[in-house]
Amino acid sequence: MSPPHPIATSSPSERPDRRARRRQETIEEILDIAVDVMTEEGVNGLSLSEVARRLGIQPPSLYKYFPSLMAVYDALYGRATQALLDAVREAMAAANSGLDAVRRGLDACGRWTIDNRALAQLSMWRPVPSFTPSAESFRPSEQMVELIHDGLVDAVAAGELGPEGGSDEALYLVSTMITGVLTQAMANEPEEPWGGGRFSPALATLLDLLPAAYPPPPRRAPRRRSAT
Amino acid sequence: MSPPHPIATSSPSERPDRRARRRQETIEEILDIAVDVMTEEGVNGLSLSEVARRLGIQPPSLYKYFPSLMAVYDALYGRATQALLDAVREAMAAANSGLDAVRRGLDACGRWTIDNRALAQLSMWRPVPSFTPSAESFRPSEQMVELIHDGLVDAVAAGELGPEGGSDEALYLVSTMITGVLTQAMANEPEEPWGGGRFSPALATLLDLLPAAYPPPPRRAPRRRSAT
DNA sequence: GTCTATATTATGATAGAC
DNA sequence: GTCTATCATAATATAGAC
Secondary structure (H helix, E strand, O other): OOOOOOOOOOOOOOOHHHHHHHHHHHHHHHHHHHHHHHHOOOOOHOOHHHHHHHHHHHHHHOOOOOHHHHHHHHHHHHHHHHHHHHHHHHHOOOOOOOHHHHHHHHHHHHHHHHHOHHHHHHHHHHOOOOOOHHHHHHHHHHHHHHHHHHHHHHHHHOOOOHHHHHHHHHHHHHHHHHHHHHHHHHOOOOOOOOOOOOOOOOOHHHHHHHHHHOOOOOOOOOOOOOOO | OOOOOOOOOOOOOOOEEEEEEEHHHHHHHHHHHHHHHHHHHHHHHHOOOHHHHHHOOOOHHHHHOOOOHHHHHHHHHHHHHHHHHHHHHHHHHHHOOOHHHHHHHHHHHHHHHHHHHHHHHHHHOOOOOOOOHHHHHHHHHHHHHOOOHHHHHHHHHOOOOOOOOOOOHHHHHHHHEEEHHHHHHHHHHHHHOOOOOOOOHHHHHHOOHHHHHOOEEEOOOOOOOOOO
């Protein structure tokens, strides 16, 4: 009566991927629930006990997946920065100019943030003083900044912005623009979707001011009534 | 041997102000310590037990001054909005034009915020979901918005901005500007004073863009080589 | 990988003596 | 207005059985 089919749980050499996959699913489930808890109780209100309660297990079992509460925060932080990077990168790929890429990237950033408020607050506001993200979890956020910087540099090269538009100062300026819009929207209009409310429309207005902040040099070629 | 000097603690009709003053001092002390705790442990990290510990009393004694933790939050919130309003109002009084008043007011707002990060985070970010400020504590913050609005309207009247500069949209735009600068500074440069770092200088840059966002109508009077 | 049991510590809040 | 004692609850984390 020995079963011909492999016994998944006995031998480590047989179908280890199945166990690993199941484990990964549990990890994702834990993080999903953690996001729910943060959404309801605030980013600081996350507790492993509450996660265990909702998952239907006992708190000690969680320690088989994460060694501490801070490790959960770090996984959430990494998840947030990676998802945001993906969203921004995809949006920028469809652009047809540097400034357009910046616009599309930041719009995608806004949409993702408003759709993922708790994760966004964890990474934008850093409201948990005892938590510092690991270098690995922080990296995607640096890459996203680079993407925006590239867009600005492209805009300068295309004559959409003056030379200072590619500077670090311009990058900080743009980051304060998106941060201001998102902070106001998250703090004061928790029910509004992206694009609605009083604040998210301000992003387009702000970005339209970039050429005024960094005026492009006058073009020579497309002058009306010139030679040709 | 009956003392001729009044016995302060026995009769309620004798020098009640002395007791009231002493009480008020204790309240201020409690709030000062609460700010310290929030600064160290995060806005959400405020606990009455910790405040009592630092004050050298037992936790139940605090309930003679505040009925609950949320009442302490509300007092802190009211203190924050009132102090900020005072700072902004004083700075704007020295202005010589509408746009200048807005600039000075927001600069004062920035300085106060960076000098009072914990209180500012409590009111800007609302990181404690279970706390909602009372109408009374919230009022000064509305008045501050009105002050900025008045400045914008003055700027329109003086021809510094176009007519739309007095609109609600312009007010929201300005509020996203200051919020973006302050959020970036608080979250990413916790040690930098106001005016230093990468972000606070961006405020002036942003405000200088207002005339580009709301272009003033061309002047008629001050035309060079005209009559007079 | 799940559980029970436990250690340790903390919290907000109330009752009631002095 | 201070205290002690207490209630009720919660948290992170570890040890060890199964």
